[in-house]
Amino acid sequence: MESGERDGKLSLKRIQPVQVLALGFAGVILVGALLLMLPISSRSGVVTPFVDALFTATSAVCVTGLVVVDTGTYWSTFGQIVIISLIQIGGLGFMTFATMFFVLLGKRITLKERLIMQEAYNAFNLQGVVKLALYVMGITFTIEGIGAVLLSTQFIKDYGLLKGIYYGIFHSISAFCNAGFDLIGGFRSITPYVENATVTLTIGGLIAVGGIGFAVITELLHIRKTKRLSLHTKVVLIVTAILILGGAVLFFILEYANPKTMGNLSMKGKILASLFASITPRTAGYNSIPTDGMTTAGQFLTIILMFIGASPGSTGGGIKTSTATLIFMTVIAVVRGREDTEIFKKRINKAMVYRALAISVISFTLVMVVTFILSITEQGKFIEFLYEATSAFGTVGLTLGITPKLTTIGKVAVLLTMYAGRVGPLTLALAFASRQQLESSSIKYPEDKILVG
């Protein structure tokens, strides 16, 4: 049907990048953990326990942001530079791999003509990989540079020239990579800047751009040439806008009078805080208002947004906007009595809907199982466990405060969830895509039905 399908030689190679990704991530995490254990990494000069170093390294490489010790006060400048390097490697590495994967997948899904950059990757070879990595790096550093300058204008005022620039760079990288690590201190994230438009809008903007995915960024950068957007980009942009604005309105209503969050803010502060509260669960991990002070409804809304997450091929996690949209539109199709899922007058085939279903169900099951484990091993409230598990799976990094208090089993469970949440969905998507080709020719059973509902 599509040109790429005929390239039989691709099907085996297609498995490889994911294995490289999974092992590469594990390797970087281990090296990072060992570096963080060194006495020079901690401010007090102690050797950090392995599980805490491993947790921090995993959280950094998987751009999650959950921390068992406070980044700004526990780690030395050396330790912080290790962390931000891990974030940059994790973010870039993942974006490069994810883009590469989607370029490959793109061949099969007729986005081919639309993704400008794709022409460079007709052959999946080393030259192509280097070129792609350089391209992704170029755009990443450009955006992070702009973010760092904007943030520095504020941070220099607060921390002096050198530290201000350092903070600007650190938080810009952390925000664009959707990592959520901060240096503000005391597990406060960026709450001191809740009323500050420069900081919250810059960080919010970096998060949002980092979260829409490289394929979409590339397409938008070349819109003048191509004059039209792919179905994927249209869906991602519209759904992202709906989630951000809809979420902001709900947070505004829910938290308006809550003295623990927005109750005492100015109107401008309330609007900024609502917007930020809506952007951050997908999947940044910064917070400008205290997460544990939120209303139960606000915390629940955060959990739902964390589960949906960002868009494919981005630094963000979750089941992804496009997956959620596909599921939603399939429900609409069934309700309207249509035979196929339709988006913007385009039909989506069964294989893709089944894949979206599988990703959603596996993700949901993972979150449920981890919540279940935490509710056995930890002391606390159910919503704290559900929040933590969803945050780890979505590589979000928000917490209701239980991360530093986790038992060792809890830490390992959360750590593995972050890794699975980062590497897993892509691996699954890729594995599904190639398996389906391999086995599609085998025997078919007779059709039968069972009753549902």
Next chain:
Amino acid sequence: MESGERDGKLSLKRIQPVQVLALGFAGVILVGALLLMLPISSRSGVVTPFVDALFTATSAVCVTGLVVVDTGTYWSTFGQIVIISLIQIGGLGFMTFATMFFVLLGKRITLKERLIMQEAYNAFNLQGVVKLALYVMGITFTIEGIGAVLLSTQFIKDYGLLKGIYYGIFHSISAFCNAGFDLIGGFRSITPYVENATVTLTIGGLIAVGGIGFAVITELLHIRKTKRLSLHTKVVLIVTAILILGGAVLFFILEYANPKTMGNLSMKGKILASLFASITPRTAGYNSIPTDGMTTAGQFLTIILMFIGASPGSTGGGIKTSTATLIFMTVIAVVRGREDTEIFKKRINKAMVYRALAISVISFTLVMVVTFILSITEQGKFIEFLYEATSAFGTVGLTLGITPKLTTIGKVAVLLTMYAGRVGPLTLALAFASRQQLESSSIKYPEDKILVG
């Protein structure tokens, strides 16, 4: 494809029974509420407030079992007889309609040859309905009669002859209809009988048989003649067994040492209590150990079981065992790289999988929305709201204790959820089934794809 499809005249009539069901239920609920408001219905002779009477009547007709006042102590014997009548009408009415619906649907889904009783309904006419209703009633009363005799052997010891028989009949009806109403008093459900095998096994058995659905019961009753089971019956029996036994083992482990639930019971008591705790969320509503004393993990497990619920065409609710199985097997198919969902070497077509997906997603969304509403209107913990919303949707009737304390908005929300949970899924299933036929001939859009995962 199937014989029923050719009967064009059926397609319009097929909508009708559901409308009759929805309106009929609403009518019975209203009459029940008015009867319960009467001074003779309450033990103290007061006029019961409309919202509480409506809540109780809805809970009874929708065989849920959530109560705002204690059934055994608040209502007079007259009030209790009104309630058990509502339960019997709700349970029978629903089973009759559901069976009728599935007999009709059965024509389209090739169960035709397998369901013995179906031959009576080649034409959907008044005679057929009466015959079917009599058949359902006959089996129902037989099973309830056996249950009442078994329960009475214990209750006569505790309450004397007359009251013992009355209690036997009341609880047998309530159990088989999966209604969960009890007369034990003090919102205790059957906790005083936690160590009593006669009571817990009889009630557990009635719940399980009531929950597997009439189509399955009928097939099992005629197994000697037919010699083989349909795919639907196989799936329902196996999944029900897995859920009951798997759930029991988990509850046994989780609650073994919990002094608030099973910690102080004998080994026999622990086993009985684990088994009962596993049966009751799907979707009986009785409890033999205190729900609010359970571990967080145990409560969470209960929520998951409540959401899955019973089997189609039964007195139980939830998304149904078969729907959950279809979703699960679709995930397996995707992981295995198969093009189609397969169960016991039978292919399941896309339309059915999409329908299962739609039912699951709509149900899940409903539970989320109600939980969200409760977390705004009520005081309490998140898990209490999630538990209550799932219980109402699944017409289960278990609660962590917040039902009697609900605000009026909360009561109305829960009441509407019980109604939606009872009538909704079937209506949806039927509406989807008929719509799909009506519109399947309309225009097709060109195929396109988006990225998922």
